[in-house]
Amino acid sequence: MATTPELIDRPRVLVVGGGYVGLYVALKLQKKIANAGGIVTVVDPLPYMTYQPFLPEVAGGNIEARHAVVSHRQHLKQTELIQGRVTGIDHQNRTAVVAPADGGDPFEIPYFDVVVAAGAITRTFPIKGLADEGIGLKTIEEAVALRNKVLERIEVASTMTDAAERAKALTFVVVGGGFAGIECITEMEDLARAAVKNNSRIRQEEVRFVLVEAMGRIMPEVTATQAEWVVGHLRSRGIEVLLNTSLDNAEGTLKLINLPDKTPAQEFEADTLVWTAGVQANPMIRSTDFPLEPRGRVRVLPDLRIAGDEGIIDNAWAAGDIAAVPDLTGSGLPDGTCVPNAQHALRQAKRLAKNLWASRWDKPMSDYKHKNLGAVAGFGEWKGVANINILGRIGLKGGLAWLAHRGYHGLAIPTGERKVRVIFNWLLGMIMGRDTTQLLDLDNPRGAFVAAATPAPKPAAAPAPAAEPAKAPVTADAK
Known part of the structure; x- marks a missing residue:
């Protein structure tokens, strides 16, 4: 010691x-x-x-x-x-x-x-490939990396010509249908829509979002009726919701299984796999x-x-x-x-x-x-669901729920200084729009400097020209 x-x-x-x-x-x-x-x-x-x-x-x-x-x-x-x-x-x-x-x-x-x-x-499970391919949403670093990956995959896919690789890059999977999973996939989908609008080489229908949930319903914190509404809302945005489904393998091709009968459900490739299935x-x-x-x-x-x-x-x-x-x-x-x-x-x-x-x-x-006091969730701008236990149970959907979500968490984040920063952040976003600027190489910030500081290799010397074969002397007889 x-x-x-x-x-x-x-x-x-x-x-x-x-x-x-x-x-x-x-x-x-x-x-x-x-x-x-x-x-x-x-x-x-x-x-x-x-x-x-x-x-x-x-x-x-x-x-x-x-x-x-x-x-x-x-x-x-x-x-x-x-x-x-x-x-x-x-x-x-x-x-x-x-x-x-x-x-x-x-x-x-x-x-x-x-x-x-x-x-x-x-909380994770011993699923092949999960540790290598997945990312959580428990730390600020994971959230930043996830934002940048969504933007990077859309940008890279826009120049791909191989259909299979393009589909893989534009497929985003979230495992876990609790609050974290639902808020994560909806915010990602909102971000992807904004990025696609700025890129004429990508069509919105090419982008695929898949939610995988092992239980028969999502978001146990809200009522069953609200949970059904959320599923309908997700599907109306093109998000695939797979209930009673589990991730069986993440090594290479993702493999999903139906839990009731343990039969294979789907197999497909995805570059982005987010794990939010509990703590x-x-x-x-x-x-x-x-x-x-x-x-x-x-x-x-x-x-x-x-x-x-x-x-x-x-x-x-x-x-x-x-x-x-x-x-x-x-x-x-x-x-x-x-x-x-x-x-x-x-x-x-x-x-x-x-x-x-x-x-x-x-x-x-x-x-x-x-x-x-209840539960509030935001699903991107002006979308959400809330179950508020004040003077009786009040169920909210859509814009009002989104406002309740922002109001509650804007006040709940510790310290007045952070409350002010977050609220002004939101106001600026409402005026100027979502910032879809992609930040590159955060995992290798010295890359550009190392490349600049590394001497370029000297070009290889050109090979000497081959000697021409000696010509036979011209004689009178040869003329």
């Missing part, structure tokens, strides 16, 4: 993860803990929190990528920030192991309280001594303290997607826990911060209880 780097030597609240929960816990506690003689420390491999509900709009080119993230350094002025990954927690000895983001040697960090807020990662608790939690439930999440009480069969674990807290938080409203998952979404994570973080501070002074703590 490497020597611990120079850290602030004060009683520490260690926050593992800088996402929704980590950011808000630090925001709410940093000043109070500092005034009490302690320090809040956030450990995360990224220097920012990603507002994931905006990832489809980033992929669709409606939001600037930097506006969908919140800088830790800019907003956590009184927090100790460590860019790295917690790889283990020994709560009995109040220490955690941190692996620096730059690949340096791991080191130990002591703490007084720990807040486990490492969130979730994409799972961050596996780092398995490298701790905290109790876990069957789905791999840490067990917590309604007041967000970690607890196992032997009772409450002092000075240990958790919330968000990595925690099995009981839903006291009775409207959560079948196992009685809260749905893993941003709405719950943001509110759990605020309750956790209040309870942790109360515990320092032996004051009463409150349980987390929040009735789901």
